[in-house]
Each structure stands twice: as C-alpha cells, then as structure tokens.
Amino acid sequence: MDIKPTLDLLHQQIPFVPELAIILGSGLGPLADCSEANAGTNIYFRDLPGFPDQSVIGHSGRLIFCELEKRKVILQAGRFHYYEGHPMSLVTAPMRIYGRLGVKVVLLTNAAGAVNPNIQVGSLMVIKDHINLQGINPLTGPNVEPGTRFPDMSSLYNTKLRQQLLSAGTRHNQELFEGVYLAVSGPSYETPAEIRAFHLLGADAVGMSTAPEAIVAHHEGMLVAGISCISNMGAGILKKELNHQEALNFLMTIGLNFEKVVREFVRELIV
Numbered sequence: 001m002d003i004k005p006t007l008d009l010l011h012q013q014i015p016f017v018p019e020l021a022i023i024l025g026s027g028l029g030p031l032a033d034c035s036e037a038n039a040g041t042n043i044y045f046r047d048l049p050g051f052p053d054q055s056v057i058g059h060s061g062r063l064i065f066c067e068l069e070k071r072k073v074i075l076q077a078g079r080f081h082y083y084e085g086h087p088m089s090l091v092t093a094p095m096r097i098y099g100r101l102g103v104k105v106v107l108l109t110n111a112a113g114a115v116n117p118n119i120q121v122g123s124l125m126v127i128k129d130h131i132n133l134q135g136i137n138p139l140t141g142p143n144v145e146p147g148t149r150f151p152d153m154s155s156l157y158n159t160k161l162r163q164q165l166l167s168a169g170t171r172h173n174q175e176l177f178e179g180v181y182l183a184v185s186g187p188s189y190e191t192p193a194e195i196r197a198f199h200l201l202g203a204d205a206v207g208m209s210t211a212p213e214a215i216v217a218h219h220e221g222m223l224v225a226g227i228s229c230i231s232n233m234g235a236g237i238l239k240k241e242l243n244h245q246e247a248l249n250f251l252m253t254i255g256l257n258f259e260k261v262v263r264e265f266v267r268e269l270i271v
Contacts, residue, residue, distance in 0.1 A: 001089040003096050005049035010101065014065050015041055020266065021074040021098045025110035025209065028229060030255050031262060032064055032077035040066025045078070050090070052080075063094075069267040074098065083186035083208055088138045092216040096144065099220025104271055105161065106217045107262070112181060112205035112228035113189070115198045117237050119179070119205070119230055122254050124261060126165045127157050127226030128178040130211045131203055134185045138212040139219060147219040156218050160270075161225035168264035174257050179204030181228055183211035192236025206234060223271065229258055 024032055031037070045061040046053040053061060064075040076094060080086045098106060114121065143149045162178065169176035182198050184190065186208035190198070198206055205228045217224050 001050055001087070001093050003050075003093055003100070006051070006093075006097060007100055009049065010043070010097070013041065013043060014101075016065065016072045017102045018065060018072050018074045018098070019103065020071055020105045020107065020269065021076060021094075021103045022107045022262065022266075023076045023079055023094070023109060023213065025079070025207075025229070028109050028111065028255065028258060031259050032060065032062070032075045034068075034259075036066045036068050037064045037075055040064050040075075050093075052086075069263055071266055071269065073266065074103065079209060079213070081186065081208055082134055082136075082212070088136055088140070088212060092138045092212050095213050095216040095220055095222075099217070099222055103222055105223045105225070105269065106213075107265070108210050108213055108217075108224065108226040109258075109262075110181075110207045110210045110226075110228050111231040112207040113232045113234045114204070114230050114237065115182065115195055115206050115234050116179065116204040117199075117233070121230055121232060123230045124169065124174065124176045124254075124258060125179045125181075125205055125228040125230060126162050126176050127181045127210070127228060128162060129157060129180050130214065131180060131182040131198075131201060132211040132215070134183050134211065138216050144219070147221070151215075151219050153215070153218070156214055156224060157226055158223045161223055164269065165225060165227065165261070165265055168261050168268065171264055172257070172260045174261055176227075176261070179228070181210060181226065182206045184208060190235050192234075195234035195236055198234075205230060227258070227261070229254060
C-alpha cells in the first residue's frame with residue numbers, strides 16, 4: 001500500500017507532531033470518546049486515501065489527534081484485521097504512517113481470550129512477547145527502508161515500557177501481569193484442541209491482531225508496548241460457547257480500569 005497520499009493529507013490536517021500512538025482494540029474505544037478526544041482533531045479511516053471504512057463491531061474507525069495527560073498523542077479507534085481480507089500492507093499501514101510522522105512510542109491494545117486456565121476474565125495482561133501464527137510475516141516482500149531486512153525481535157516489547165505499565169497498574173490498585181500473546185488469523189474462534197496446543201506452546205492469551213502491528217512498528221524504529229484485556233476464556237476451558245457480543249459487553253465493565261492504567265502510563269511515560 002502506498003502511504004504517501006495519506007501522509008500528505010495528514011501533514012495538512014494534523015495540529016502537531018505526535019509522540020505516542022495508542023491503538024484501541026475491540027470494546028476499548030470509550031477512551032476515544034473522552035473530553036480530550038472530543039476536543040481534538042478527528043479523521044475517519046474512510047476519509048484517508050486507500051483506507052476502507054471500519055467494518056468490525058466495537059471499532060469506530062478513526063484517528064484522533066489530541067492532548068492526553070498533557071502529551072500529544074494519536075488515539076486510533078479501531079484497526080484493520082487480516083481476517084477481513086485486507087492485505088498485510090493495509091493492516092500495518094498505520095504503523096508505517098506513525099513512524100513517518102515522528103511517533104516514538106506505540107501502545108497496542110486488544111481484547112483477548114485466556115489460554116492459560118489460571119488467568120481470570122477481566123485481567124489486564126502486559127504483553128512481554130508474542131507468537132505469530134497468522135500465517136504470514138508482515139515484512140514479507142520488498143524491504144521498506146530505512147528498516148533493516150532482518151530485524152531482531154529479541155526485545156520487541158520494550159522492557160522499560162512494560163515496567164512502566166506494571167507500575168501504572170500498581171498506582172491504581174489494578175494488578176497487571178505479564179504474559180505471552182498468540183496471534184491467529186481468525187475470524188473463527190479457536191477450537192478446544194487449539195487452545196490446549198497454544199498453552200503447551202507457552203501462550204497465555206490469544207487474539208486476532210497486534211502481532212503484525214508490533215513487528216512493523218519495531219521495523220519503523222518505534223518503541224512498542226502492549227496490553228491485552230482478557231474478555232473471555234479460551235474454547236474448552238469453560239463449558240460454554242464463545243460470543244463476540246458478550247465479550248464486548250464484558251469489556252465495557254472493565255473499561256474504566258483500563259482507561260485509568262493507560263492514562264497513568266501516558267502521564268508518567270519516560271522514554
């Protein structure tokens with residue numbers, strides 16, 4: 001995907017050079033409706049060259065340039081998913097754009113299912129590493145310079161940022177833990193056998209996003225952090241069927257804790 005037309009348009013419309021981008025996953029969009037966001041510059045995906053409208057329930061599909069906790073940020077309300085049939089170049093295009101806009105830090109968030117049976121629904125998991133089983137690496141194809149052809153992924157999720165997220169939770173009496181996120185392509189939920197296999201692989205939570213964005217953000221030279229909001233137990237752990245709307249409804253109940261942690265992280269961010 002050619003991001004130059006989008007970059008040209010954004011340079012004409014954005015009020016500042018952002019230092020931080022926050023990608024809000026399914027059901028986590030209420031932060032994008034805060035007073036700071038309402039006073040900011042809202043640009044809908046459909047108004048950006050090459051960007052389709054948002055189609056997934058729980059995603060409003062817009063970029064919000066605003067000041068949050070006295071920092072200049074981009075709130076990305078919604079994302080593009082590989083399971084929608086989009087090419088990886090579109091799925092990860094926002095990361096390319098943020099890198100070229102001068103963003104230094106990306107905070108990726110998502111709703112995820114628990115793979116580890118000891119995790120409780122409603123927990124917030126700081127991503128310490130991921131396993132990408134989406135079937136494609138987003139860097140496949142010609143290398144996008146100035147990123148290196150074979151980037152090291154040893155410290156993809158920045159250690160300092162992870163510690164700052166954990167500390168932000170502690171200051172708000174919200175216990176966070178670190179875990180491994182496993183990305184699948186979706187859109188079907190996983191089978192009970194797959195959940196058992198993912199647990200054996202070392203995964204703690206599973207979802208359908210985040211890993212490609214993290215890889216490309218790192219390739220762009222940005223520091224990466226991630227939070228998974230555990231919205232349901234993986235298939236087979238509990239004797240019930242999985243339902244996307246039920247997961248969204250539950251996320252609304254833990255949204256306030258999520259927003260407090262994110263705000264504290266933004267307020268005390270040290271890069």
